[in-house]
Amino acid sequence: MLEKGWLGGGNTGRNTTIVRSNYHLDPNAHFYELSLKLWERLSQELNFNVMYSARGVLNLVHSPADMDAAMRRGNAMRLNGIDAKFMTRDEIAQWIPNLDCSADARFPIHGGLLQPRGGTVRHDAVAWGYARAADTLGVDIIQQCAVTGIRTEGGAIAGVETTQGFIATPKLGLAVAGHSGHVAAMAGLKLPIESHVLQAMVSEPVKPVLDTVVTSGAVHFYISQSDKGELVMGGDLDFYNSYAQRGNLPIIEHVVAACLALFPTFGRLKLMRTWGGIMDMTMDGSPIIGKLPVKGLYMTGGWCYGGFKATPASGFCLAHTIAHDAPHALNAAFTLERFAEGRMIDEKGAGPYAWAH
Amino acid sequence: MLLIPCPWCGPRSQIEFTYGGDATVRRPALDASEDEWFRCVYVRDNPMGPHDEWWTHSAGCRQWFVVRRDTRTHEILGSTAPGAAMPQADR
Numbered sequence: 001m002l003e004k005g006w007l008g009g010g011n012t013g014r015n016t017t018i019v020r021s022n023y024h025l026d027p028n029a030h031f032y033e034l035s036l037k038l039w040e041r042l043s044q045e046l047n048f049n050v051m052y053s054a055r056g057v058l059n060l061v062h063s064p065a066d067m068d069a070a071m072r073r074g075n076a077m078r079l080n081g082i083d084a085k086f087m088t089r090d091e092i093a094q095w096i097p098n099l100d101c102s103a104d105a106r107f108p109i110h111g112g113l114l115q116p117r118g119g120t121v122r123h124d125a126v127a128w129g130y131a132r133a134a135d136t137l138g139v140d141i142i143q144q145c146a147v148t149g150i151r152t153e154g155g156a157i158a159g160v161e162t163t164q165g166f167i168a169t170p171k172l173g174l175a176v177a178g179h180s181g182h183v184a185a186m187a188g189l190k191l192p193i194e195s196h197v198l199q200a201m202v203s204e205p206v207k208p209v210l211d212t213v214v215t216s217g218a219v220h221f222y223i224s225q226s227d228k229g230e231l232v233m234g235g236d237l238d239f240y241n242s243y244a245q246r247g248n249l250p251i252i253e254h255v256v257a258a259c260l261a262l263f264p265t266f267g268r269l270k271l272m273r274t275w276g277g278i279m280d281m282t283m284d285g286s287p288i289i290g291k292l293p294v295k296g297l298y299m300t301g302g303w304c305y306g307g308f309k310a311t312p313a314s315g316f317c318l319a320h321t322i323a324h325d326a327p328h329a330l331n332a333a334f335t336l337e338r339f340a341e342g343r344m345i346d347e348k349g350a351g352p353y354a355w356a357h
Numbered sequence: 358m359l360l361i362p363c364p365w366c367g368p369r370s371q372i373e374f375t376y377g378g379d380a381t382v383r384r385p386a387l388d389a390s391e392d393e394w395f396r397c398v399y400v401r402d403n404p405m406g407p408h409d410e411w412w413t414h415s416a417g418c419r420q421w422f423v424v425r426r427d428t429r430t431h432e433i434l435g436s437t438a439p440g441a442a443m444p445q446a447d448r
Contacts, residue, residue, distance in 0.1 A: 181403035192399035194379075195428070240359075240376045241428050243405050248431075249358050250372050283399045339399045340392070352398050353378065 001139055002162060004146035008127030011178055014245075014277035015308035016200050016232050018213050018224065020057040020118035021082055024073045027333035027345050028286060029080040031313055034330055038312030039121055048129030050121050051227065057118030058087070058096075060216040060262075061111045070113040077115070085114045098209060098263050106261040107219055119213065120224055126311060150186040150297075157187075157296035173298045173322050175314070178278030179243075180288075180301035187294050191302070192283040192339045194354035197242035198234065198305045199251050201274040203266070205229030214262070221258035231266065233259055237279065237305070239355050247276040279305050284338075285357025286345035289317050289331040298322050299336075304357050362436045363414045364422050377411030380423045405429055409443070412436075 003009075019039050021032035043050050061070045074084040088111050093101035101109045131141055142164070149161035150172065159168040176183045181193045205228050215222035223233040235255040238247040252274055260267050282288060282302035287310065289300045300318040303310060317331035327335070333345060350356040359371035379401050385393040408428045413421045425434040425443050435443050 181401075182405050190396075190400045190402065192401070194401050194403050195405075240426070241379075241403065241408050241410065242431065243428050244431055248371065340395045354401070355376065355378070 001134065001141045002145045002147055002160070002167075003141065003143045004163075006143050007131055007141065008124055011277045011279075011307060012127045012311075013123055014200070014275060015123055016222065016224070016234050017120045017123045017226070017308065018057065018118070018222065019052070019121050019309040020115050020213075021309075022057065022059070022073065022077055022084065022113070022115045022118065023347060024076045025286075025345055025347055026080065028347055029077065029082060031317070031330050031334070032310065033080065033082050034316070035310050035313035036117060038316065039309075040117070042121075042126075042129070042312060046129040046133045048125065048132060050125040050129050052121045053119045054117050055119040055212045055224070056114050056116045057213040057215065058092070059113045060092075060109055060214065060218070061113065062107050062109060062216065062218040064110070066218060067110055070111070074113050083115055083117050085116060087112045087114050096210070096212065096214065098265050099214065100262060100264055107216070120226075121308075122227070123308060126308075130311075130315075147183065147186070150183075152187060152294055155295055157294060169296075171296045171298070171322055173300070173318055174292075175300050175318060177280045177301040177303045177307050180280045180299060184292065184299065187292070187297055189292060189294065191288070191336070192352075193280045193288075193302055194241050195243055196237045196240070196279050196281045196355055197244060197247045197276045198237050198279050199247040199255070199274060199276045200232065200234040201252060201255065202226070202230035202232050202272050203269040204272045206231070206269065210263075216258065216262065219258040219261060221255060221262065223259060223263070230272065231259075231269065237281070237355055238276075242276075243278055245276050245278055247274075279303065279307075281354035281357060283352040283354055284344040284346040285348055285350065287314075287334050288336050289314065289334040290321055290327045290336065291325070292336060359426075359431060359433065361412060361424060361433065363417060363420070364436055364438045365418050365420055366414060369414070369417060373414060373416040374412045375415040377413055377421065380409040380411045407434055 021036040023029045039052050061067045077084040146163045147160050151158040157172045181191050184191050210225040213224040220235045226232050280302045285304050288302040300314045317328050320328040360368045361374050362368045409425050412424050424436045437443050
């Protein structure tokens with residue numbers, strides 16, 4: 001396991017810790033549901049408390065059209081055996097008193113689609129829990145070791161050049177989301193991926209005020225409260241290609257404005273910290289997990305901004321694919337070839353614009 | 358905040374603009390092969406460094422133009438009307 005920086009210093013330590021499997025399309029639904037099932041018992045599996053908290057993920061509904069879409073997705077989830085529950089405005093108002101559910105709210109709340117088993121997991125604990133478990137199983141974790149080149153011989157992987165020397169290997173797995181494009185380019189591949197920056201931010205820590213995850217697609221906003229008490233929030237991409245791990249102020253303003261429209265009382269809080277992470281944005285908004293067209297080369301990536309919740313299933317599927325040189329049933333649809341074959345998995349129906357998903 | 362130089366209106370704040378993606382993509386002929394169309398629609402260079410990209414001055418003159426911007430630093434290296442040569446050389 002080669003890491004160019006330090007463990008948990010990339011997107012593993014930069015996400016907003018939300019886990020869920022509230023997807024509409026079958027390949028996404030089954031893949032993320034495996035992930036959520038693995039999250040549920042990961043603390044026992046790793047013997048390391050990853051602080052999985054099934055506090056629910058609530059998608060707010062702001063219009064009759066939103067309502068139809070939420071019902072459709074909720075029904076699709078239930079048909080796939082995934083928990084989904086529609087909540088009325090009154091139920092939400094009773095549960096989340098800080099949320100402005102009044103009829104004259106700037107974005108009136110008509111209801112919401114709840115996935116009760118969704119929630120949060122402590123991201124740093126995930127990084128260290130996995131690292132300790134992998135180390136115990138004999139994996140060498142080499143930090144401060146950047147891959148600078150991929151050596152191929154006769155169309156097959158021969159090894160990697162690194163800042164600490166050459167390592168020979170017949171099989172190589174890329175799990176470098178954010179940088180999948182430029183690492184795959186070392187093997188001569190071009191991917192249907194653009195790298196974009198996504199920002200997140202936290203308020204100063206306060207006593208418990210919000211015991212679930214609230215999201216709103218209409219205002220591009222999501223929020224939860226960490227165990228340290230900070231309100232963790234985020235919204236849209238910055239909407240331009242970037243490898244900079246930092247964004248610009250207009251998106252921060254947008255996120256904060258959305259927050260205050262939904263939760264007026266949070267206006268007294270100070271913003272403590274903002275940061276950015278680099279997302280592999282694929283052309284259909286779904287990941288690429290499987291074999292690449294170089295013998296012995298595999299990847300898991302193209303997570304758009306949903307990679308953290310996929311962590312356990314991503315690892316499971318990549319390991320299976322490498323061990324068997326063939327994909328598991330749950331990642332069989334997430335091929336690189338699907339773009340050329342017209343088998344897009346476009347959850348949002350947004351078309352081939354990387355930043356639109 | 359990005360200060361984006363519109364070739365017609367001069368430097369303006371990024372909130373006046375909308376992004377349009379990689380400006381180096383060229384549409385193949387209508388009877389080109391499926392592979393050429395696949396590359397045009399889906400595959401991107403996604404460079405770390407200078408990137409030529411479409412922007413439109415959507416809250417201004419509403420013209421489309423090309424900006425060369427470094428994706429590692431967000432530094433803007435130049436901008437030009439469609440089809441014209443980028444005024445500043447690569448750094």
